[in-house]
Amino acid sequence: MWTLANISGENNLNYRDQILELGILRTIVKNLGIRPYKIIYYRIAAWLISNLVRGEPFPHFEQVKSLIDFEIHLSRLKQYLEH
Numbered sequence: 001m002w003t004l005a006n007i008s009g010e011n012n013l014n015y016r017d018q019i020l021e022l023g024i025l026r027t028i029v030k031n032l033g034i035r036p037y038k039i040i041y042y043r044i045a046a047w048l049i050s051n052l053v054r055g056e057p058f059p060h061f062e063q064v065k066s067l068i069d070f071e072i073h074l075s076r077l078k079q080y081l082e083h
Contacts, residue, residue, distance in 0.1 A: 001028065001041075005048035013055050020063040025052055029066040 004024060008016045019025070028045055053064055 001044050001048055005044055005051055008048060008051035013057075016052055016055060016059070020052060020059050025049070025064065026066045 004019055008019050028048065032042070032045060049067060053059060053067070
């Protein structure tokens with residue numbers, strides 16, 4: 001995931017678009033909901049996601065709508081860490 005975050009952060013939006021077209025974002029968000037991970041995993045996921053949604057033209061909503069689930073997972077992580 002770190003590698004994808006690094007690649008998607010390049011100024012070439014073609015990299016970002018290719019990663020989104022492969023559906024990697026959906027897979028990452030889905031895996032975040034399976035079980036709690038170490039905090040570094042969430043930090044890298046947040047870095048990757050921020051790289052995937054920035055830049056103009058913005059990605060299509062269909063490609064990034066799974067981020068709504070990511071917010072739910074972060075909320076669960078917060079609850080997990082508070083207990």
